[in-house]
Amino acid sequence: MIATAEIQVIPIGAGVSVRKEVQRAREVLTECGLRMEPHAYGTNVEGELDEILAAIRKVHEVLHREGVVRLSTAVKIGTRMDKTPSLADKRI
Amino acid sequence: MIATAEIQVIPIGAGVSVRKEVQRAREVLTECGLRMEPHAYGTNVEGELDEILAAIRKVHEVLHREGVVRLSTAVKIGTRMDKTPSLADKRI
Amino acid sequence: MIATAEIQVIPIGAGVSVRKEVQRAREVLTECGLRMEPHAYGTNVEGELDEILAAIRKVHEVLHREGVVRLSTAVKIGTRMDKTPSLADKRI
Amino acid sequence: MIATAEIQVIPIGAGVSVRKEVQRAREVLTECGLRMEPHAYGTNVEGELDEILAAIRKVHEVLHREGVVRLSTAVKIGTRMDKTPSLADKRI
Numbered sequence: 001m002i003a004t005a006e007i008q009v010i011p012i013g014a015g016v017s018v019r020k021e022v023q024r025a026r027e028v029l030t031e032c033g034l035r036m037e038p039h040a041y042g043t044n045v046e047g048e049l050d051e052i053l054a055a056i057r058k059v060h061e062v063l064h065r066e067g068v069v070r071l072s073t074a075v076k077i078g079t080r081m082d083k084t085p086s087l088a089d090k091r092i
Numbered sequence: 093m094i095a096t097a098e099i100q101v102i103p104i105g106a107g108v109s110v111r112k113e114v115q116r117a118r119e120v121l122t123e124c125g126l127r128m129e130p131h132a133y134g135t136n137v138e139g140e141l142d143e144i145l146a147a148i149r150k151v152h153e154v155l156h157r158e159g160v161v162r163l164s165t166a167v168k169i170g171t172r173m174d175k176t177p178s179l180a181d182k183r184i
Numbered sequence: 185m186i187a188t189a190e191i192q193v194i195p196i197g198a199g200v201s202v203r204k205e206v207q208r209a210r211e212v213l214t215e216c217g218l219r220m221e222p223h224a225y226g227t228n229v230e231g232e233l234d235e236i237l238a239a240i241r242k243v244h245e246v247l248h249r250e251g252v253v254r255l256s257t258a259v260k261i262g263t264r265m266d267k268t269p270s271l272a273d274k275r276i
Numbered sequence: 277m278i279a280t281a282e283i284q285v286i287p288i289g290a291g292v293s294v295r296k297e298v299q300r301a302r303e304v305l306t307e308c309g310l311r312m313e314p315h316a317y318g319t320n321v322e323g324e325l326d327e328i329l330a331a332i333r334k335v336h337e338v339l340h341r342e343g344v345v346r347l348s349t350a351v352k353i354g355t356r357m358d359k360t361p362s363l364a365d366k367r368i
Contacts, residue, residue, distance in 0.1 A: 185336065185337065185340070187336075196356075233333055233336065234333065237329040237330075237332065237333060238329075240329065240353070241325055241326065241329060244277065244279075244325065244353070244355050245277065248277070248355065248357050252357075253356060253357050253358050254354075254355070254356040254357070254358070255353075255354070255355050255356070256352065256353070256354050257351075257352070257353040257354075258350070258351070258352050259349075259350070259351040259352075259353065260348065260349070260350050260351075261332070261336070261347075261348070261349040261351065262346075262347070262348050262349075263336050263340065263346070263347050264288075264345060264346040264347070265340050265344075265345050265346070266345050266346070
């Protein structure tokens, strides 16, 4: 099932600036091979829902392993049956 | 990795009242065996992150199979390494 | 215009535990006189949209004045014209 | 207080395609004079928090007046005291 999603990773307790952690999260998403559109409030992705969910899991896994103590991630997931969902289609 | 999460499923194009679809989504989450705390803006859950993500996937799968054309799901995921995260701990 | 909303306040850089700040945010919301239903992932409120938005503003104002350096607040707002929206109606 | 925000307006019961309503919401935000960065999962804005909140209110007001029966809006608000928050600064 193809889906679009927005992923926003918020490190809690890693200091006021979280640039380094957010950058690392983006690297992990990139390694997952998803089509990505980063923006100021998260990263929009497009792909198989299973791969998107696996990518979210990997971000938590990698960031924790590298020392980030607490993560709060906000995700929006969009799926539809009338046509294949795409980020391009959601840009108006 | 144990996580807490909030899952809010929004059917788009299923009419102004979405009670039936939201109820069905809750049934699917219940069948997934996660510890659940439903509230007016979603369902809070607690469990293995993999099981939570699989439950989200199943909600999309089942609702689409039963005829819901479009879904927009908002998820918040919380993980932490300093202690086991729990919904009880998040109630203040 | 009556609305329902969910308000989740995330202090960034205030340490791994944010219990004190979240508790303070709830106190401010309580002082604003909104009907409130706290849960593990935020606080659901019901009331005039203007008062809800003013309450969100006040939370940011008070917490920053009291020393919280950075805040990320997630809000969901629901309004509808076919009937008066209420938290009771959203509990399924 | 300067803030950044992400605003995502979801019309419920307006049909499976909500392009027209989302486009109208963007027009209203544009008329409010906020600095805007639209993307596939919402519109990022930057400006006075009061003006951002007023813009959200106006979107609900205008869309309902024009016939949209139900709206669910997801907002993320960011404020910080160590420097002036900006969308440019949040792009990594």
